[in-house]
Structures are given as C-alpha cells and as structure tokens.
Amino acid sequence: MSTMDTDVIVIGGGLHGTSTALHLAQKGMRPIVIEKNSVGRHASGVNAGGVRQLLRHPAEIALSIAAMDRWLNLEGLLGRYAAMCEFVGHIGQVAVAETEEDMRPLEARAAEVRRLGWTHEEVIDRNELRRLLPAVAGHCIGGLVSRRDGQATPYLTSQAFRLRAIELGVRFAEGVRVTGLAHGARWEVETSAGHFTSDILINCGGAWAWQVAELVGEALPRGHFAATMMVTARMAPFVTPVVIGTGRQLSFKQTANGTVVIGGGIFGTADLTKETADPIAERLRVSAETCSILFPIMRRATIVRAWAGLEARMPDQIPVIGRSQAAPDMWHAFGFSGHGFQLAPIVGSLLADLIVDGKSPLPIGAFRPSRFNDAKPQVGPVST
Ligand SMILES: Cc1cc2nc3c(=O)[nH]c(=O)nc-3n(C[C@H](O)[C@H](O)[C@H](O)COP(=O)(O)OP(=O)(O)OC[C@H]3O[C@@H](n4cnc5c(N)ncnc54)[C@H](O)[C@@H]3O)c2cc1C
Structure with a gap:
C-alpha cells in the first residue's frame, strides 16, 4: 500500500474534526481527515441539533457566544452550503x-x-x-x-461542513481506521488502509478519542x-x-x-x-x-x-482542548459531554489559530488535558 503524506492529519470525521480541517484549510494547510466510519456517523450526525448558549458551564460561555456569532453568519463559514444546515437562530x-x-x-x-x-x-x-x-x-x-439560541439539522450540518471543507481542499479518508501512531522526525500513522505521514496530528476521535491518546501512551478519561x-x-x-x-x-x-x-x-x-x-x-x-x-x-x-x-463524557463535563502531554505536534479536541454540536464552529477555528498562529483568541486553559493528571483513571461508561 502506498504512503499518503501531508502537513496535518485529523483523526475523526465528526463535526469537530471536520470543522478543524476546514479552518486549517482556510489558513493554507492541506488536512487529511481519517474517519473509521463515515463523516457524521456518530454523535455529530445523530444529536438533537440544539444550538444553545443557555446554561453553559462558565468555562464554555465565551466559546459558546463566539460560536453563536458564527452560527448566525453561517454563510461566511460555509458559503453555498450554509442553507443545508437548516439552522434557525433567534428562536431562543x-x-x-x-x-x-x-x-x-x-x-x-x-x-x-x-x-x-x-x-x-x-x-x-x-x-x-x-x-x-x-x-x-x-x-x-x-x-x-x-x-439568540436556535436549532439545526445535525446530519445535514455535518455534510455541509464536509462539503465546504472539500471545496477548500480538505481530503477525507472514510472507512479508514487509525490503528497505530509513532512520532519520529514526523508523524507516522498506521491505518486499515495503509500508511499516512504528517507534521501535525489532531485527535478529534469523539467517544474513542481516549483510545487514540493511548496509542501515544497518554491516559485521558474514558467516559x-x-x-x-x-x-x-x-x-x-x-x-x-x-x-x-x-x-x-x-x-x-x-x-x-x-x-x-x-x-x-x-x-x-x-x-x-x-x-x-x-x-x-x-x-x-x-x-x-x-x-x-x-x-x-x-x-x-x-x-x-x-x-x-x-x-x-469528561468527569467535569467540559471538553479536552489542547496540546498532547505525551507527544509533540499532537492536539486533542474531544469530550464534549453532550453539548459539543453548538461549539464546533469555534473549536475548529481556535485549534487552527493555535496550530498556525500559536495562540488562541479565547481562554481555553480550563480545557487543558493536564487537568486530569491527579484524577483516578476511569474505566467504561460514566453513566448509562
Ligand atoms: C443523542 C445526542 C444528542 C445531542 N444533542 C446535542 C445538542 O442538542 N446540542 C449540542 O450542542 N450537542 C449535542 N450533543 C453532543 C454533540 O453531538 C457532540 O458533542 C459532538 O457531535 C461531538 O463531535 P465530535 O466530532 O467530537 O465527535 P463525533 O461526532 O463522535 O466524531 C468522532 C469521530 O471520530 C471517529 N474515530 C474515532 N476513533 C477513530 C479512529 N481510531 N480512526 C478513525 N476514526 C476514528 C469516529 O468514528 C467518529 O465519527 C448530542 C449528542 C448525542 C449523542
């Protein structure tokens, strides 16, 4: 099997992976999104479509308000695919x-x-x-x-983000599972469809993101x-x-x-x-x-x-957004704990800012992966 090479690989074709790839492409990078099933197959495509600022965790309020600004100007982000999301804002x-x-x-x-x-x-x-x-x-x-809050249709929203990302040059490898990770001079990514290489790796693996982290020896909550x-x-x-x-x-x-x-x-x-x-x-x-x-x-x-x-789902109900503690040039964005649909436009944008410009315009310290370092490891579902 041949090797595919690029500057940045995103693991996970949910809304967060797709949004991150889209924003990176806007900044001139050439992302490949690797998705084991199909884009929007899991939480991002089957959720309730609530676009909610109401009752956010205090650490998420700034992000949620900035995300809502983007939902209210979806055309600026998604161009001709904006209407596909069936987003209605200002219904409260x-x-x-x-x-x-x-x-x-x-x-x-x-x-x-x-x-x-x-x-x-x-x-x-x-x-x-x-x-x-x-x-x-x-x-x-x-x-x-x-x-200002509203609602959108989740599966169509996932597809609108995918189509806009493709328009900007993002490539999607669907039906491809990441099975191994190694960092030498660059990232070596083993998958069910062969070998990929990149400079930067982003883990947007949703409920399976902890498994991706464990491929580099990083223990994060499994909830x-x-x-x-x-x-x-x-x-x-x-x-x-x-x-x-x-x-x-x-x-x-x-x-x-x-x-x-x-x-x-x-x-x-x-x-x-x-x-x-x-x-x-x-x-x-x-x-x-x-x-x-x-x-x-x-x-x-x-x-x-x-x-x-x-x-x-994270023990404190807020996501993990930040650099891996175990590996260089690796970033995490997962653990949205039941309310990540609304945040997708801003989280993708912040990650692209962090990776390309080295800084985030909004405070994200509360989401750092290291906050769990003293916590007991968790196994299995937090709640069913
Ligand atoms: C029923 C339901 C209702 C919800 N309602 C709302 C709501 O109203 N409002 C709101 O804001 N949020 C809501 N949410 C939460 C929201 O859907 C999620 O927070 C958000 O979609 C998470 O996006 P994601 O990209 O992180 O994860 P996902 O959409 O799960 O995407 C992660 C992707 O990574 C892929 N992946 C994982 N490991 C690998 C691997 N090794 N190789 C390749 N690919 C891999 C998976 O296949 C998956 O497609 C709801 C969630 C659910 C389930």
Whole structure:
C-alpha cells in the first residue's frame, strides 16, 4: 500500500474534526481527515441539533457566544452550503420552571452569569413564559431564556461542513481506521488502509478519542455514554423555542416539518467496541411522560422513532482542548459531554489559530488535558 503524506492529519470525521480541517484549510494547510466510519456517523450526525448558549458551564460561555456569532453568519463559514444546515437562530432556548424550587437555581444562575460579565441569560416570569411558549402547561411559573439560541439539522450540518471543507481542499479518508501512531522526525500513522505521514496530528476521535491518546501512551478519561432521542409524527406548529426542563430531564423542540424531537439526559446502553448505542424503553416512557406534563398537547403525539448516539463524557463535563502531554505536534479536541454540536464552529477555528498562529483568541486553559493528571483513571461508561 502506498504512503499518503501531508502537513496535518485529523483523526475523526465528526463535526469537530471536520470543522478543524476546514479552518486549517482556510489558513493554507492541506488536512487529511481519517474517519473509521463515515463523516457524521456518530454523535455529530445523530444529536438533537440544539444550538444553545443557555446554561453553559462558565468555562464554555465565551466559546459558546463566539460560536453563536458564527452560527448566525453561517454563510461566511460555509458559503453555498450554509442553507443545508437548516439552522434557525433567534428562536431562543427556554429552561422552564414548574415550581419556586425550580426558579431559585435559575435566578441564581442568571445572577452568576451577570457577575461574570455576560447578559444573555434572562429570568422570565409567568407572562413572558406564556408569550414564548403558549402551549406550556398551566402550572409552569417562569424560566430562564437565552434569546439568540436556535436549532439545526445535525446530519445535514455535518455534510455541509464536509462539503465546504472539500471545496477548500480538505481530503477525507472514510472507512479508514487509525490503528497505530509513532512520532519520529514526523508523524507516522498506521491505518486499515495503509500508511499516512504528517507534521501535525489532531485527535478529534469523539467517544474513542481516549483510545487514540493511548496509542501515544497518554491516559485521558474514558467516559462515554449513549444519549437517547425520540421523534414524533408531524404535528401542527405549537412551539418555536427549544425547551429544556429544570426539575425534570428534558430537551424538546419542534422542527420546521412539524416533527417534535425529544431528548435531554436520557441515557441508553453504550458499547464502544461494537460501536452501538441503544435506547432503553422504560426511560423513553419516562421522557414521553415528562413531555406530556410540560406540554399537554403531547398526549396526542405519536412517537415514530427512537435512537441513541455515542458521546464522550469528561468527569467535569467540559471538553479536552489542547496540546498532547505525551507527544509533540499532537492536539486533542474531544469530550464534549453532550453539548459539543453548538461549539464546533469555534473549536475548529481556535485549534487552527493555535496550530498556525500559536495562540488562541479565547481562554481555553480550563480545557487543558493536564487537568486530569491527579484524577483516578476511569474505566467504561460514566453513566448509562
Ligand atoms: C443523542 C445526542 C444528542 C445531542 N444533542 C446535542 C445538542 O442538542 N446540542 C449540542 O450542542 N450537542 C449535542 N450533543 C453532543 C454533540 O453531538 C457532540 O458533542 C459532538 O457531535 C461531538 O463531535 P465530535 O466530532 O467530537 O465527535 P463525533 O461526532 O463522535 O466524531 C468522532 C469521530 O471520530 C471517529 N474515530 C474515532 N476513533 C477513530 C479512529 N481510531 N480512526 C478513525 N476514526 C476514528 C469516529 O468514528 C467518529 O465519527 C448530542 C449528542 C448525542 C449523542
């Protein structure tokens, strides 16, 4: 088999790998993305499509706001492929409070966000909640809103990023698995389809990224989980913003075609070796019941399909973004813990800045791989 040589190899054709390759190509590099399945096959293509600034971990807020600026100008990033993402912004995401007990943490959160210097999360009262969500159950008393937030169609978004990357000269090796890594003068990458070489290596391996890190002897958390989703048959439009639960686990949105997509904190069974994720029926039932409690109209809904996707999860619920501690010219970006879809446009851009210009315009110290050095190693899924 022949050797393929380039300046930078990205392992993983999820949205983060694809976005990183796209941004590197914009800066004049010639990335090859190596993907063991197909682009968008895992978390990036099967997620809930929530484009959310609301209730981000404080370390992620700056990135999330910068990412949202890019979502709101997708044409600047994706050109003629922007419309493929079916992105709708400025519909808002609302965390619904059913009780005073739900309201208190939302008020405390809004105060904390303001103290950190941000203003995008607003506490809303019963009247504003009804205005934003006319179909919400009568017992709900208020909530927290981030008004710029929105939604997109994940599989199409992954493909739009892939097509734009190809237009900029990125090459994709799909159906090719990375099996070995060695660094001599340069990176030597063994795969199921032969030998690749490059100067720089980027690990965007999603739930399998820890395995990629272990190929260079670097131990990083192995946490992963299967996030579960359901979708209904088409319904007449009744909800515009994306809704999340406060006292209950729920994420809920109606798409332009009328289907309602339901998810949020419902875990299935995950098998990294078989590369499968399956919903658990009883948990789907609880999730469906939660929908009907918050939106009584959902009692008439018909669930037509359920699925689950494999996602990496870090002990502190924030990603790993930064240089490998074990190998030169190697970078990691993974571990998005259930909320990386929204961050993809900015993480790819930051990595390209770090690699080409040597600095990040936004603070990323909280995401450094070394933060786990003192933690106990984890095995298997964190939660299923
Ligand atoms: C059901 C579900 C709902 C979600 N909802 C939302 C949401 O509403 N909003 C939000 O912001 N986020 C959401 N997320 C999270 C989001 O989807 C992920 O954080 C994001 O897609 C992660 O992208 P990634 O590129 O890191 O990983 P992935 O998309 O998993 O891509 C990693 C890729 O690396 C490849 N790979 C791994 N190892 C190798 C190897 N050795 N050789 C070659 N290729 C390899 C894999 O095959 C895979 O395709 C959700 C996730 C799930 C599963």
